[in-house]
Amino acid sequence: MATLVEATSSQQFEDLLSKAGKFLTVVHFQAAWAPQCSQMNDVMGELAKENKHTMFIKLEAEAVPEVSEKYEITSVPTFLFFKGGQKIDRLDGAHAPELTNKVQRLSVSSGGLGGPGAEPPKEDLNERLKRLINAAPCMLFMKGSPQEPRCGFSRQIVALFKDHAIQFSSFDILSDEEVRGGLKTFSNWPTYPQVYVNGELVGGLDIVKELAESGELENTCPKAVTLEHRLKSTINRSPVMLFMKGNKEQAKCGFSLQILEIMNSSGVEYNTFDILEDEEVRQGLKTYSNWPTYPQLYVNGELIGGLDIVKELKDSGDLSSVLRGEC
Incomplete structure (x- = not known):
């Protein structure tokens, strides 16, 4: 069985899942523009060498939207784990140790990792x-x-x-x-x-x-801070705050990558918050600001808008003034 392959179509993806049968299949939903995906592909390559009975599949998330939508892929890298054609686990983000742990644990339970008698390396x-x-x-x-x-x-x-x-x-x-x-x-x-x-x-x-x-x-036990207080504090953490998927160094969606490029060209200092790292903030901010999508940009605690608004401000020449709080 081939252990590391790339699927370029929905049909090929389904065929590979079927081919894997009872063995563990690990699917990496990636994007060419995301450097963290390239790093995780290297990790996948090493895992493929060690786990001969596990199928590893690379899939360009935006190139096969029907598959991404089916499995609710909203950021890259995301890893799904299958057995017998059924999804059994998921990992969001570039977490190499956690990916390794999951592969070791799930491949054992699905009869893989070197066949009968083979003992996988396990965390104590x-x-x-x-x-x-x-x-x-x-x-x-x-x-x-x-x-x-x-x-x-x-x-x-x-x-x-x-x-x-x-x-x-x-x-x-x-x-x-x-x-x-x-x-x-x-x-x-x-x-x-x-x-x-x-x-x-x-x-x-x-x-x-x-x-x-x-x-x-x-x-x-530590007292919980109310969500509204958390949101206000986070929004006001910096005069210019960008809530996005990923951070300044690693955007995790195409929209976030685009807004980063615009912000970096503005010459104005700003901070970011990765909404993928905090589900409470991710969902709560949508209601708090009555703005259903990300990225979201705030200046001096006030919502400016998302990617489309920032593009319009750039095109009109008003972006720098808005970011500096001058209008």
Whole structure:
């Protein structure tokens, strides 16, 4: 089986998925204009050498729009993982270690990675648990997600966090049996949910209830900042703020790349915010500013508009004045 190929049409893509059969297929939705995609292709090439039973496919996202739309590809690089023709996982962004981890884990579960008896290189479980525990100042290991808790205890602890405006991230222990079993031993705590603050175990539901009743929960766990306050603070982080997919160094969509070129030619200093890194800001800013698309440009805290508006200002010769707050 060819392990690293490029699909140039929807039909070729479907044929390759079919050809891969039960084995893992990794699809890289890329763009020629994005340097991070080229970097991730190099990573894909190395992974292909190590994973002989995994199919790696490169796909130009904008050249095959019907495939990109079907799988809701909104930025590059994006990686989709398939088994038996069905999507089983996704990774957004140029995260080489995470891509490697997913390939190793998913290829084992799909019978790949060198055939029977082959042992893949794996991240040490304790190191992985430490990384997850420290992924956010307050980490909740629960059954399900905050939006869809899958047990009564998890539902109660999420409700307590929301009632006390606690800012937290979560991990669904039902999605990973290795983490689910390993964390019990690692922390010597036999049940779920489990709460960690700054990498240290706080406890489960009963402990969180006691902290809430004593008034200590807010002092133990970080308080959430309201979304409106976050948005206002972020918009006013710089006199000229550009909310885009990617950043000054690496645009992650064609529209963002175009607006960067215009902004760079203006001679005015500006800062950027990558909306792909923060889903809360990405969705909240659309409502806050009543502007449904990105990129979005703000000057002195006020919305100027998106790419089309910035193009018009450039063509009219007014862009520099607007960026300097002179009109």
